[in-house]
Amino acid sequence: MNLSMRHLAAAVVMTVAAAAAPAHAAFQIQKVVSPGGIEAWLIEDHRIPLMAMDVTFRGGAALDPQGKDGLAVFTASLLDEGAGDLNSQAFQKEMADKSIALSYGADLDNFSVSLKTLNQYRDRAFELLTLSLSKPRFDADAVERVRDQIVTSISNSLGSPNYIARRKLAETVFAGHPYARSANGTIDSVRKIQAADMRHFVKDRFGRDQMLVTVAGDITPAELGPALDRIFAALPAKAAPFSVPKATPQGEGQTITLEKQYPQTVITMAAPGITRDDPDWYAGQIVNYTLGGGGFQSRLMEDVRGAGSKKGLSYGFSSAFVPYKEAGLVLAGGSTRNAAAGETLGVVKGEFAKMHKDGITETELKDAKTYITGSFALTLTSTDRLAAILMQLRTQNLGIDYLDRREGLINGVNLDDANKVAARLLDPAKLTTVMVGMPQGLPGEPAKGAGSEPAKK
Amino acid sequence: MTSFRGALIGAALLALASWSAPAKVFSPTTFKLANGLDVVVVEDHLAPVVSQMVWYRCGAADEDAGHSGIAHFLEHLMFKGTPTVPAGEFSKIVARNGGEDNAFTFYDYTAYFQTIAADRLELVMKLEADRMQNLSLADDQVYPERDVIVEERRQRIESSPEARLAEAMRYALMANSPYGRPAIGWKQEMEALTTADAVAWYKKWYTPSNATLIVVGDVKPDQVKALAEKYYGPIPSHPVPPRIRPQVAPLGGAVQRLTLRDENIHEPAFSRIYMAPNYSEKTKKTALALEVFDEIFGTGTTSRLYKALALKLKVATSVSSSYDDTAVDPIAYDISAYPAPGKDLKDVEAGIDGVIQDLLKNGVTDGEVADAKTRLQAQAILARDSLMGPAHSIGEAVATGQSIDDVENWPDNIAAVTKDEVNAAMRGVFGGSTPGGATQVTGWLLPANGDSKAPLDAAAAANTVPVSSGPIR
Numbered sequence A: 001m002n003l004s005m006r007h008l009a010a011a012v013v014m015t016v017a018a019a020a021a022p023a024h025a026a027f028q029i030q031k032v033v034s035p036g037g038i039e040a041w042l043i044e045d046h047r048i049p050l051m052a053m054d055v056t057f058r059g060g061a062a063l064d065p066q067g068k069d070g071l072a073v074f075t076a077s078l079l080d081e082g083a084g085d086l087n088s089q090a091f092q093k094e095m096a097d098k099s100i101a102l103s104y105g106a107d108l109d110n111f112s113v114s115l116k117t118l119n120q121y122r123d124r125a126f127e128l129l130t131l132s133l134s135k136p137r138f139d140a141d142a143v144e145r146v147r148d149q150i151v152t153s154i155s156n157s158l159g160s161p162n163y164i165a166r167r168k169l170a171e172t173v174f175a176g177h178p179y180a181r182s183a184n185g186t187i188d189s190v191r192k193i194q195a196a197d198m199r200h201f202v203k204d205r206f207g208r209d210q211m212l213v214t215v216a217g218d219i220t221p222a223e224l225g226p227a228l229d230r231i232f233a234a235l236p237a238k239a240a241p242f243s244v245p246k247a248t249p250q251g252e253g254q255t256i257t258l259e260k261q262y263p264q265t266v267i268t269m270a271a272p273g274i275t276r277d278d279p280d281w282y283a284g285q286i287v288n289y290t291l292g293g294g295g296f297q298s299r300l301m302e303d304v305r306g307a308g309s310k311k312g313l314s315y316g317f318s319s320a321f322v323p324y325k326e327a328g329l330v331l332a333g334g335s336t337r338n339a340a341a342g343e344t345l346g347v348v349k350g351e352f353a354k355m356h357k358d359g360i361t362e363t364e365l366k367d368a369k370t371y372i373t374g375s376f377a378l379t380l381t382s383t384d385r386l387a388a389i390l391m392q393l394r395t396q397n398l399g400i401d402y403l404d405r406r407e408g409l410i411n412g413v414n415l416d417d418a419n420k421v422a423a424r425l426l427d428p429a430k431l432t433t434v435m436v437g438m439p440q441g442l443p444g445e446p447a448k449g450a451g452s453e454p455a456k457k
Numbered sequence B: 001m002t003s004f005r006g007a008l009i010g011a012a013l014l015a016l017a018s019w020s021a022p023a024k025v026f027s028p029t030t031f032k033l034a035n036g037l038d039v040v041v042v043e044d045h046l047a048p049v050v051s052q053m054v055w056y057r058c059g060a061a062d063e064d065a066g067h068s069g070i071a072h073f074l075e076h077l078m079f080k081g082t083p084t085v086p087a088g089e090f091s092k093i094v095a096r097n098g099g100e101d102n103a104f105t106f107y108d109y110t111a112y113f114q115t116i117a118a119d120r121l122e123l124v125m126k127l128e129a130d131r132m133q134n135l136s137l138a139d140d141q142v143y144p145e146r147d148v149i150v151e152e153r154r155q156r157i158e159s160s161p162e163a164r165l166a167e168a169m170r171y172a173l174m175a176n177s178p179y180g181r182p183a184i185g186w187k188q189e190m191e192a193l194t195t196a197d198a199v200a201w202y203k204k205w206y207t208p209s210n211a212t213l214i215v216v217g218d219v220k221p222d223q224v225k226a227l228a229e230k231y232y233g234p235i236p237s238h239p240v241p242p243r244i245r246p247q248v249a250p251l252g253g254a255v256q257r258l259t260l261r262d263e264n265i266h267e268p269a270f271s272r273i274y275m276a277p278n279y280s281e282k283t284k285k286t287a288l289a290l291e292v293f294d295e296i297f298g299t300g301t302t303s304r305l306y307k308a309l310a311l312k313l314k315v316a317t318s319v320s321s322s323y324d325d326t327a328v329d330p331i332a333y334d335i336s337a338y339p340a341p342g343k344d345l346k347d348v349e350a351g352i353d354g355v356i357q358d359l360l361k362n363g364v365t366d367g368e369v370a371d372a373k374t375r376l377q378a379q380a381i382l383a384r385d386s387l388m389g390p391a392h393s394i395g396e397a398v399a400t401g402q403s404i405d406d407v408e409n410w411p412d413n414i415a416a417v418t419k420d421e422v423n424a425a426m427r428g429v430f431g432g433s434t435p436g437g438a439t440q441v442t443g444w445l446l447p448a449n450g451d452s453k454a455p456l457d458a459a460a461a462a463n464t465v466p467v468s469s470g471p472i473r
Helices: A071-078 A088-097 A119-134 A140-157 A161-173 A187-192 A195-205 A221-232 A281-291 A299-304 A338-358 A362-379 A383-395 A402-411 A415-425 B010-017 B070-077 B089-096 B118-133 B139-158 B161-174 B195-205 B221-231 B284-298 B304-312 B345-362 B366-382 B388-399 B404-408 B410-415 B419-430 B458-463
Strands: A030-033 A039-044 A050-058 A101-106 A110-118 A211-217 A255-259 A264-272 A314-323 A328-337 A432-437 B029-032 B038-043 B049-056 B100-105 B110-117 B211-217 B256-262 B269-276 B316-322 B331-339 B440-447
Touching: A030 A221, A039 A221, A039 A383, A050 A119, A050 A383, A071 A101, A071 A140, A071 A195, A088 A119, A088 B366, A101 A119, A110 A119, A110 A383, A110 B366, A119 A221, A140 A187, A140 A195, A140 B316, A161 A255, A161 A264, A161 A328, A161 A432, A211 A221, A211 A383, A264 A338, A264 B139, A281 A299, A281 A314, A281 A338, A281 A362, A281 A402, A281 A415, A299 A314, A299 A328, A299 A338, A314 A338, A314 B139, A328 A338, A328 B139, A338 A415, A338 A432, A362 A402, A362 A415, A362 B089, A362 B110, B029 B221, B038 B221, B038 B388, B049 B118, B049 B388, B070 B100, B070 B110, B070 B139, B070 B195, B089 B100, B089 B118, B110 B118, B110 B388, B118 B211, B118 B221, B139 B161, B139 B195, B161 B256, B161 B269, B161 B331, B161 B440, B211 B388, B269 B345, B269 B419, B284 B304, B284 B316, B284 B331, B284 B366, B284 B410, B284 B419, B304 B316, B304 B331, B304 B345, B316 B345, B331 B345, B345 B419, B345 B440, B366 B410, B366 B419, B388 B404, B404 B410
Parallel strands: A039 A211, A255 A432, B038 B211, B256 B440
Antiparallel strands: A030 A039, A050 A110, A050 A211, A101 A110, A264 A328, A264 A432, A314 A328, B029 B038, B049 B110, B049 B211, B100 B110, B269 B331, B269 B440, B316 B331
16 A cells, blocks of 8 residues: 655746647557458557557446346456356466456446457467457356455445445436446346346447457557457447437535545535537636646645645545536545535535636636646556557547647637636536535534534635 | 666666667666766657656655654655745646656655656756755645645545554554554654654655666656756765664464454455565565465465355455565565355355465465466566556665666566475465464454344345435535
């Protein structure tokens, strides 16, 4: 357990030199189409004899059948537990002995597979990937063992204040929509899922028409093309049709407290946000960075942790603009000692109100732009990250030339654009708040306990 | 010969670096400034990005008794300004230049890092060198930050029953060693730390000769050397005191068991820690053998523990071990497990003891050793595909007394481990070196009702937890 951490901020000083050289210049994205017509986006990188591949099937846990929430994740957890003529131990041992990292997961919108392998084991890694997607075994002992693991894990999470708060928030803002679910499902729903459900899932979901593939590392287009056909030819051409309705976040203005015995109160908040294709997306990124994104420079961090508060209310508070496929949310969260919960809540809502009304400053706009443009390259530091970034371009329909356009899109935001987004999305009256802990000093109740003060601002 | 030692210098290194020798792990370039600052450079030209890390050889285990938490507190305070960079500005400047920065503290080291566009290396070197010598602390910055670290402890430790039990177990196992204290500190001691304590700590340990600068990324060693000499070179060094490290006392065969019950625990959990050697000049053979053993014993789903408890006995949903020997002094070897639904911690513990007894009696096999060595050696290649990873691996090793050769020769050293060495090292941990047996502590984490059996119907059990809900306004 390493401790990570520290500090915050105060005044504005110091000048900045010209923007950093564009990081993407180093990367050439190639579109590789196999003889059989399967497309992959590739960044070649021949530093180290290894490669990473990401595969995404559109359609995620939001499609789990009613009452069988968790099917996509349960299935993902079984794909490396035996396939073809390999039982669970044989499959696992081969992955371990060859150091093949092959993992599967699902969120609400997508099912994703990640592979990383040394070149010397690449052919076998591709074979294992094919087997796992086309011939998973779902042996009864593996299904029951993994079911126990998932149930134990969910049960365990039910003691975590962060998990409880996140669940309650999602259930409130997405009430009646599949996005209200946890991708992992519930203990009851996971108990109901059968191997037959998973076999249906594999048949319905893993269609090549819903598949996206990205690759990075020490492999050439000439090597990758035929490999794509070998890996994916066994999959059905088409997935079963599906659709997820648009979600309109609800619960605006509600404050929900779940009293539980913890020394801190976890505070989570959500307001309606924007999807990735919204024209305001880039202005939104700048607003979020200023409010509570990035790190120690944000207004929320300064308010609750920094010298601004003179109080050290919290170890940290942050915000994010989260794009689901069919909805967007503005999220904020952090934790504080119970006695300071009311004060912290007041400070955070006060910052929302301030930015909603007054927007951000010219300096904040400039600082956000230099950070958001300059820091992008920091994510491009390994082959698996490159494959993941390429997948983001594909799942979010950003285009193969996005890396060349990104900087212009961000620098094109002016103060007016940013402040319109702040006015549109940061209304504190629209925040749904969930608190877990033993919060004190909330509006409408007398302050109690040492250090507790009524909210200011 | 591909690894470079501290005494070699620039030009000769560059000549060697361009010579196509077989790569080992990170193939770093190393040199030492006249003031004693060690510098390590790893070239990685994947992206036009660089990471700078400065590792100080001081950490929570170097604190005086009664002043726990000061190492971590000072880490926070290192962002509170110098005469030329006001409090809070450090991170803002880095962010404004598209970079990210942070810091961390552990028992044997405190480290600071920035990741940023490669053409901004000079900027972050200037900033880091500035606070190596010019930190300026004012009470109105220090005391709110003390509230922050106390809040951090509340978030990391006090809100987590798992962390509270782990803290108590560490203390039980290693009470006489500074490793027995929490790295973040004891709460009541943290609350009493002062500005004067922080300044004294800074003056005692923060000096070039007690630090290692590591730069990884799209840079050339000669460029790093020129910048390091310009910014770090002029900082004078002063001697640092010896690291005083009382050792763990053998418990004379006394068996320690700790139990923690909490209403927020829904699933019982098992953990045990044993004393094990760290990696040092004297113990490296044993440590390397234990790295191989840990791979066999408790890493992944093909391990001895998983096969016995999850597959054969079906008493656990997960079980694993962990061994991190990168430390100045002997450390804890961990085992942890969750029982399967309806199974008892007693069955889990008996299963683990069964695996250990079988190992003590029969040892590991040649095949297991060969497979484990193959896996570990592959990790040395995979480790190169990262920016912060190499900086962290090298920094942690160097800060705990290893040489660059120890890092670079690690795959060869792992290859040389024999089955007999693995079995001897394993018996040293589990059998103990005294007739009383191994020095160990066993911990049980239990729900408030104290039942050591995992709920068969977890949903029903979860529903019994008192939750009052409802909008308050």
